[in-house]
Amino acid sequence: MTATVEAARATTGNAVRPVRFHQVGKAFGTGKKSVVALEGVDLAVETGEFVCLLGASGCGKTTLLNLVAGLDQPTTGRIELGSSRPAVVFQEAALMPWLTAAGNVELPLRLAGVPKAQRRAKAAELLELVRLGGLGDKRPHELSGGMRQRVALARALASTTDNTGSGAGKPSLLLMDEPFSALDAITRDVLQGELLRIWQATGTAILFVTHDVREAVRLGRRVVLLSSRPGRVVREWEVAGLAGAAEAAAVEEINAELRKVISSHAAA
Numbered sequence: 001m002t003a004t005v006e007a008a009r010a011t012t013g014n015a016v017r018p019v020r021f022h023q024v025g026k027a028f029g030t031g032k033k034s035v036v037a038l039e040g041v042d043l044a045v046e047t048g049e050f051v052c053l054l055g056a057s058g059c060g061k062t063t064l065l066n067l068v069a070g071l072d073q074p075t076t077g078r079i080e081l082g083s084s085r086p087a088v089v090f091q092e093a094a095l096m097p098w099l100t101a102a103g104n105v106e107l108p109l110r111l112a113g114v115p116k117a118q119r120r121a122k123a124a125e126l127l128e129l130v131r132l133g134g135l136g137d138k139r140p141h142e143l144s145g146g147m148r149q150r151v152a153l154a155r156a157l158a159s160t161t162d163n164t165g166s167g168a169g170k171p172s173l174l175l176m177d178e179p180f181s182a183l184d185a186i187t188r189d190v191l192q193g194e195l196l197r198i199w200q201a202t203g204t205a206i207l208f209v210t211h212d213v214r215e216a217v218r219l220g221r222r223v224v225l226l227s228s229r230p231g232r233v234v235r236e237w238e239v240a241g242l243a244g245a246a247e248a249a250a251v252e253e254i255n256a257e258l259r260k261v262i263s264s265h266a267a268a
């Protein structure tokens with residue numbers, strides 16, 4: 001079977017989907033030493049949707065995001081990318097230490113050839129959005145871990161927005177790989193709330209990787225569970241709008257399913 005990543009019009013009716021996987025597989029290496037990280041993954045993210053991808057350590061979550069981001073190629077299957085330029089926010093903010101916060105946010109715009117005045121204005125707007133207005137001249141080492149992740153989020157939003165000219169009319173897509181897992185519990189809680197606000201304000205689709213069930217249910221409208229090696233989609237839950245007892249019940253049910261997946265892998 002051929003493996004491709006297509007910048008195609010992945011459509012549902014007339015709408016363009018940010019991304020769709022068709023039976024995607026990924027193996028590292030060949031022969032006896034080959035590691036099959038993903039197998040037969042079918043998954044779509046709709047325009048403006050917030051999907052949390054959940055799975056045990058090593059089940060292929062990062063591999064899957066890397067395929068969407070174009071950092072790696074699938075071995076089998078096909079990925080249709082309707083999004084103009086997916087951006088990734090990693091566990092560590094990975095900011096350029098010699099640039100200010102504003103300079104980091106401007107970077108993707110600079111690389112896309114956006115004129116200076118326009119990118120300054122966009123960076124200021126995005127720093128306001130992540131509640132860092134007035135801190136644009138700080139360098140990464142002058143900011144807390146939570147603030148650095150806010151800058152990384154603003155930078156990712158800068159690279160997904162269509163003001164770069166190339167992606168007019170295409171849905172934006174943000175890929176997030178356990179972005180809050182290195183933060184303390186209070187900062188994580190605050191940033192989860194902020195991310196929901198920003199998601200609602202921007203309408204960008206988000207594919208968010210986590211191994212924390214509570215985080216997945218709080219943030220996602222849909223939670224997708226991957227099995228352990230090879231990673232396949234085991235089950236999905238619609239969790240939009242759950243609160244109180246219903247949210248707690250969903251967390252419990254998904255936790256039970258995750259434990260099953262982990263123990264079946266351990267027994268294999």
Ligand SMILES: Nc1ncnc2c1ncn2[C@@H]1O[C@H](COP(=O)(O)OP(=O)(O)OP(=O)(O)O)[C@@H](O)[C@H]1O
Pocket residue numbers: 028029035036037055056057058059060061062063064211229
């Ligand atoms: N470049 C690589 N070469 C060989 N094996 C790899 C490579 N990248 C990932 N793998 C293997 O593929 C599997 C999936 O890895 P991946 O990092 O995608 O898992 P993950 O679900 O993101 O894990 P975690 O939650 O611990 O970050 C693992 O067994 C890993 O060892």
